[in-house]
Amino acid sequence: MKILKWSLLVSLHLSLLSSFSFTGNGVGVNRDASKMSSVEEAVEANTTGATTSVNNQERTYPFTLPTGANNSSTDQSLHLIDLTKWGIHNDGTKPVETTAGINKALQWASKNGITATTLPPGTYLIDKNSRINMVSNMLFQLTSNVTLQKETNTKESYHLMHIGVHVTNVTLRGGIYKGDKDTHDYSKREFAYTPGTHEGGYGIITQGAHSVTIEAVTATHFIGDGLVISGHGSLISDIYEAELVSGEYDTQGKAIANKDKVRTSKAIRFDHKAFKTNRDFEISNIKNLPTTFDIYIFDKSKKLISKLPGKKNRETIQIPEGADYFHLVFQKASSKGSYLEVWNRVVSKNVVVKNSEFAHNRRQGITVAGADTVLIENNEIHHIKGTMPQSGIDLEGGYGENGQLNSRIVIKGNNFHNNESYDVILYDGKNAIVEDNRLGSRGKIGLAISPPFTGALVRNNHFDGSRILAYHDATFLNNRMNDSYTTFEGPNVTIDGLTMTDSTLTINSKQPFGVTASNVTITSINKSLPAGLSLWGKPIKLSNITISGESSLRTVAGGIEPGSIIDNLKVTDFNSTYGISLPAATYNNCEISGAAGAKTGSIGVAAASGGPYVFNNCKFKASSTAFDTIVADQVKLDLTIKNSSFELSGNTRAINVVAAKKFVFENNSINATGITSDKLEIVKLNDFWKRNEQHDILSAIIKGNTISSNLKAIGISTIYAGNGAPAYVIENNTIVNATLALKPNDQNLNNTVK
Structure with missing residues (x-):
């Protein structure tokens, strides 16, 4: 899957065309600025990075965290803007006069040393052909009963609040910024060359501003984005x-x-x-x-x-x-x-967006389209729907298309839900941290990392019913997921610490060892849902993977190319009907057991490539109802099982080799405690019904094993190998309370039958 740019760059271009800049139902929560808590994490910044304390655990950052506006410079009593003096109306009328009056009042305040302003309660209609232009060194604080409403219009792009190039030290705190989505006329084009998508109407936009804090605001019902943090370009x-x-x-x-x-x-x-x-x-x-x-x-x-x-x-x-x-x-x-x-x-720098709500916008909650050092923290972003990408947050500056660069962006502690397509997109740029978020747009993509983005760190997030799609250059630490699945492609993708419930870890590596995963726990609770591990593409490295529970299908499957290394894989209670289908790999210290119930579920080793498969120091435990523990059936199969153990609690074979190019079974122990038929073959090569067909097990070595049975069954059987079968090496095995059934030409050497 490839994430497309849609028409984002087009709308950003149209929105800021004159300056050659590149930036594109009611609300459930109203946040009162006077009630907002301060940021709880203590930040200690230095020239190379930052460290924070989260629940008494140290959290480090590779760069200095942004601090936003300098509140000390705007720390004065709020100046209440005089509506009569400036010709401002708070009854939702007179948009031209109201917009001009607010701008004049802000300019006057700035010139007269006033650094903190507010408006009385009411609805302020903002001119469809204009916007509020924020001045430097200003706190603009509104209560929750102040609404800045964009006048309904036919435009493809507009702004309500603009924080322009080189404007610095601005705080927007509180208030409702509302667009005209529900009444907008989408039928007209502004220019012959514009797309007609009407996705460039923004609530708040920074364009090359510096040291900005946006907190406790609500930005809703815009035809484009609630907030755009962007750069300014001059050709x-x-x-x-x-x-x-x-x-x-x-x-x-x-x-x-x-x-x-x-x-x-x-x-x-x-x-x-x-x-x-x-x-x-x-x-x-x-x-x-x-x-x-x-x-x-x-x-x-x-x-x-x-x-x-x-x-x-x-x-x-x-x-x-x-x-x-x-x-x-x-x-x-x-x-x-x-x-x-x-x-x-000029990109926007040192921007903090916190404790706010972005909702019911058509295109995005927040777009970052040319910024350096941005913190987006503790916001609720939801119900984004109408025109693609339909994402909660999208980092997309169009850098590869002559746009702006995004760098050092932190997306932290936000609650995403009910967004139509995505919660977070890292489309282009470098060095982003996505942490401590709930990505809860169920059935959608919680996080997409596209090929143009590098250096993503994703940690301690909850993917609540949402998916992960990551291409390359990303590190995932201590995340959790439920009711969904992942797609990791690589290269340079590392997963360390992932807890999944009723979810599937899908890896499709594009380069050898381009993806590594460790310390993953996958639990299947709902038997009607798929869950487990699905491996495709080039070889990978996995370690400490634990999969438990009986999902609707196989909990392990895939068609990965040979050469993977999988250490400490533990699979318990796999589906008793479908079993698991292990990809070709070297498995060290694995533990695999199935659920009781049906008889057909087994461990399948039958990759189309034939392997090689190597199992070393593994433990296999068959369910009491299974026919077979391992079934090996592939004419090109290269299978080695060494230094491993089998526990058979039912009338079950340890291994059934149907076809193989090479089979090595060495230094293993088999303990069969539930066999009920003396005709059962514990280690079986080929089948009675194929005994008169041409042989398809080309080489077999069964050496140094101990096989114990509760009933005098057949310990090792090769007699049905087929016409022309070569001599197999059966050597130094100890058979306790069982027999050997070997072909006449087999090398039967130093075997002990007790």
């Missing part, structure tokens, strides 16, 4: 092939000939207004040129002040002091069909 220059000429620059910054290289012919200057506040740039969207290049930076006197070799597409370049312009040099003889762009980008 400085776009360069076509006509602006590239043959040559390069020497160490003194002089243009010289070089037929194997091309350079920019026109200086790219640092005179754009964006550089006044953000002193860096990047080269991106390169076409028909190498993605690695050299940069030559000059001052106003045309003196070369810096050469930066080997820079790469989308790499952030700091502008040195005194720089006036720069040139680029590419290792390519021709500039035909070439194109590139120079951008100045």
Whole structure:
């Protein structure tokens, strides 16, 4: 399965087109800011990371956690905005006047040293063609009986509250931010090139802002997202092939000939207004040129002040002091069909979103689309439905499509439920932590990690009826799941600590040992539901896997390629009708037993690849009703069972080899205590009904085993191996209260029958 970008980037682009930026039923809970608790975890930050205390257990972070706005700078009595003075209406009328009045009041407060403002109770209708533009150094605190209502409209994109580029130290606390989803006219396109999906209407948007706290708010019923945390981009220059000429620059910054290289012919200057506040740039969207290049930076006197070799597409370049312009040099003889762009980008930084509710929006609860250091904590995000992706939170900046980068995002302690498609998507970016959340949109995807995302840490979450889909570069620690299943593909996926109830751990590794899993417990309680372990793809490494209970089908199955290593697998009470079908692997120290009931359930070793299968130091315990403990039936089968034990409490065979290329059974012990027929073969090679057919067990070694029976049954049987069967090695076995039934040509050596 591949997670698609849907039309998210399109709507983000439309929403912020003018600035070249890239960002796309009632509410059950109203949160009063005055009643909100503080964050309970004590955070100790340093320059390399952070450590928190959670239930007396230390929790470490690989980066400094964001703190949001500096409350001390806005720690003053709330200023009640005078509605009459500013022409503001709180009865849901006069949207143009109300919006303009709120903006004027905020600007006046900012200029007059007021850093904490509020509005009286009521409904404030926000102009469909405008928005509230937040100012820096401001606490905007509302009670739960204040609603900011977006005027119904026909637009494909809009904002209600905007926190713009370089706006800093803002707290939005309390209040209801409400969209026009229920009354919106979805029939019109704003422009001929727009998609017509009407998914770009946002409640709150940060666009390159810094140090922002959003707490105890409710953002609901927007045609797009309740909240967007995004970046701001300024296109400085776009360069076509006509602006590239043959040559390069020497160490003194002089243009010289070089037929194997091309350079920019026109200086790219640092005179754009964006550089006044953000002193860096990047080269991106390169076409028909190498993605690695050299940069030559000059001052106003045309003196070369810096050469930066080997820079790469989308790499952030700091502008040195005194720089006036720069040139680029590419290792390519021709500039035909070439194109590139120079951008100045600002992501939102140090943003905290907590104790809030995002609900009943059409596209997302929260989109992160260009941000660094964000904490989204203790929010309720639910009933997102209407247009894809329909996710509670989506980290998607379109970085691979010339958009913004997401990095160092923490999603912690949130309650997700009733979202139509996803709870959390990590689509693109790097270094996110998803922890302590309840992902409860049952039957949906609780967490999706897409190929463009790297460095996800997922720990201590409850997947309550929701699925996991993870491609690569992710670590899962101490999570739990019920009534669902996973898909892990890899590479670089680690699972350590996973408790599953009525759920299936599915691994489909795309690279050898690209997925490792350890300390997994899978319990089947509801016999009508599937549960267990399903392995596919390339070899993997598993350890300490415990599976218990009788699910509706096999609790272990799959078609993984040979070569996996599975240590300490414990399976108890598997389905007595269907048994289990073990994938080809090396099993060390396994313990496997079936549930009583039907007779046909057994341990199947019959992978299409034939193996090899190796069982070492394993314990097999058959149910009292089973015909067979292990059934081996594959003409290419390579099966070795060594140093293992079998406990047979019924009239049950230890192993029934129907077909195999190679079978080794060595140094095992079999204790049969419930045999009722003296015709039962405890170790059986082939079947009576196939005795006259061509043999299909090509090699067998049965050596050094001890077989004990309560009844004088047949300990080892090879007499039905079929026409032309080769000599099998039957050597140094001890048979207690049982007999041998061997072919005449078998190597019957040093066996003891007691």
